[in-house]
Amino acid sequence: MDSFTHAFAIAIPLLLAGNAALVPFAIIGAVIPDIDATFFIIPDDEPSQYIFTHGGVTHSIVGATLLSLVIFCALYFLSGISWFGQFFPQEVTLMAGAAIFAGAMLHIFLDYLAYPGIPLLWPFSTEKFTVGIFPGPSLPILFLSLTLFVLVLTGRAGERHYTAYLAIFLAIILVYGGIAAYANIETNGExxxxxxxxxxxxxxxxxxxxxxxxxxxxxxxxxxxxYQKYLNITPDELAGIAMLPEVKRLYYHSYIVTAERRGDQILLHDPLREEKIFRYPLDHSSLLIPVPEIRS
Structure with missing residues (x-):
């Protein structure tokens, strides 16, 4: 989901419930998991850290919880400094911390609805999980959120707009969920x-x-x-490179991976992303590595 949607999804229920003072904290929690969009240089320089990418470590339950705790502690510390304290709408209490955490968890849930999925169980596993309702950011929900954002900026948004947004937002999820259920029944869950x-x-x-x-x-x-999995190479020959960091990074980002031996090199790639059948993730869709030496 987009940042506008993450923010509104947690802010509107709080506003309608009369907890406007908690909204800034909840919004911070709702958008902060996407800080991992700035981490791309880490896995680019060090393939073994492929989990530090957008939709990676901060989109896990443990990662989002730790991030919420760090943000809460930072805000609590800053609120005690006279110059910074003037910017806080209320005292940074445990309720503010709960709002940050709720925003982060809702962010995780909404991203769980979309492909290519998120590593919910990190650090125990880097496997991606998804309900598979959306292909990524939902265009109808993005349009809905941008419309409300314009109303807020122009001072025309009110309770009836917030209620309508929430109703339409949930309706879109239910409709897409129904379509996804039908499609998966018809295709045996594929x-x-x-x-x-x-x-x-x-x-x-x-x-x-x-x-x-x-x-x-x-x-x-x-x-x-x-798409043939293996060309001029066998699965056993791939065993020697399966644990290489750059290979694990490729598999993490890919929908499918095929292998082809070209002389003294092996080409691994995801043809679905290279052919733009799926456009995201953008990077690390192919890898050319030397054939590993066989030790006697």
Whole structure:
């Protein structure tokens, strides 16, 4: 989800409940997990730290909790400094900390609705999890949030607008959730959403290949494309490079990965991202590495 939506999703329920003083803290908590968008230089320079990327460590339950605690402690400390204290609408109490935490957790939940997923269980696992309702940021929800943002900026937003926003917001999630449920029933749970709500991509994995088919409502399954997993190389030969940091980084970002031996090098890549079938994540879609030496 976009930052406007994350902010409004936590602020509006608080406003309607009469807790306006907690709104600034909740908004900080709701947007702060996206601070990881500034971390890209870390995994670029050090592949083993691939979890420090957008939608990575700060989008886990543990990471968001720790981040909330750090923000709360920082605000509590700053509020005690006379010059900074004037900017705080109320005393930084445990209720303010709870609002920060609630905003962060709601952020995690909303991003959990979208592909390519988030590593909820870090540091215990870097596996990505998603409900798979949205293909990333939802365009209808983004438009809805921007409309409310304009109303707020122009001073025209009121309780009825907040109520309408919340109702439409939940309705969009329910509608997309229903479409996703139908698509997954029809494709045996293989459907991945695209920008168009009625068009999906299905991926079926076999021992030798990935079978990719478009799916649309109501037209059904389209023509398949087969991507061979291995070309001039065997799974056993890949075992020697599976734990390399750059290889793990590639798999973390990819929908599928194919391997091809080219002389004394191995090409690993995600053809779905390279062919722009999926445009995100943008980076680390291919990798060319030397064939590992076999030790006797």
């Amino acid at each position: 459907a991945i959403p695209t920008i168009h709500p009625t068009r999906w991509i299905t991926i079926v994995e076999t021992d030798e290949s990935f079978i990719v088919r478009p799916y649309s409502i109501p037209d059904g399954t389209g023509r398949e494309t087969v």
